[in-house]
Amino acid sequence: MFALMLGGVIALQSCGGSTESKTEAPAEKAVVKTETPAAQEEPFAAGKKIYMEKCIVCHQATGEGIAGAFPPLKNSDYLLADKVRAVAQVLNGSNEVMVVNGQSFNAPMPPQVDTKEDAVAVINYVLNSFGNNGGTVTLEDVKDVVIKPRQ
Numbered sequence: 001m002f003a004l005m006l007g008g009v010i011a012l013q014s015c016g017g018s019t020e021s022k023t024e025a026p027a028e029k030a031v032v033k034t035e036t037p038a039a040q041e042e043p044f045a046a047g048k049k050i051y052m053e054k055c056i057v058c059h060q061a062t063g064e065g066i067a068g069a070f071p072p073l074k075n076s077d078y079l080l081a082d083k084v085r086a087v088a089q090v091l092n093g094s095n096e097v098m099v100v101n102g103q104s105f106n107a108p109m110p111p112q113v114d115t116k117e118d119a120v121a122v123i124n125y126v127l128n129s130f131g132n133n134g135g136t137v138t139l140e141d142v143k144d145v146v147i148k149p150r151q
């Protein structure tokens, strides 16, 4: 009987110990929350979201692509030469032999986005990421691009 009671006392004590450590957690969470608004003010946030969802798998987080398969978007002479063509390519896909920074690519890229708004947003993100300083393209610039019917 005494052993049983002793066991109960020890259990109570260890319980009290864990309550103490729990009281420290909320303070840490409050610090993390104050940093969130600054991250949301990032320019080209909408385009970045599309890039992370759709483009990163081929063109990579660095924008360097994969040699022999997926062309680079970082420092791409081909991209910087024609922003409207780039918007058309993400809308309608691309299946041609192209030379990007002296390297030849000819794997097909399927259509990536369905609206000009999304296409302009992601290309503007790309034009200003990975060290690119490629300016921007507007919806007005791409008014003549025709979105081909999806199969």
Ligand code: HEC
Pocket (backbone or CB within 6 Å): 050, 051, 054, 055, 056, 057, 058, 059, 069, 070, 071, 072, 073, 076, 078, 079, 080, 086, 089, 090, 094, 095, 096, 097, 098, 100, 105, 106, 107, 108, 109, 110, 112, 113, 122, 123, 126
């Ligand atoms: C399935 C892999 C794949 C995905 C996903 C993909 N691409 Fe591509 N991309 C390619 C390939 C392959 C080419 C070369 C196409 C060709 O030769 O006609 C290319 C070419 C390009 C080009 C022109 C060439 C250059 O490097 O400047 C741009 C711009 C481009 N992609 C942007 C994007 C954007 C933006 C996205 C996301 C919305 C995207 N791509 C998603 C594979 C992909």
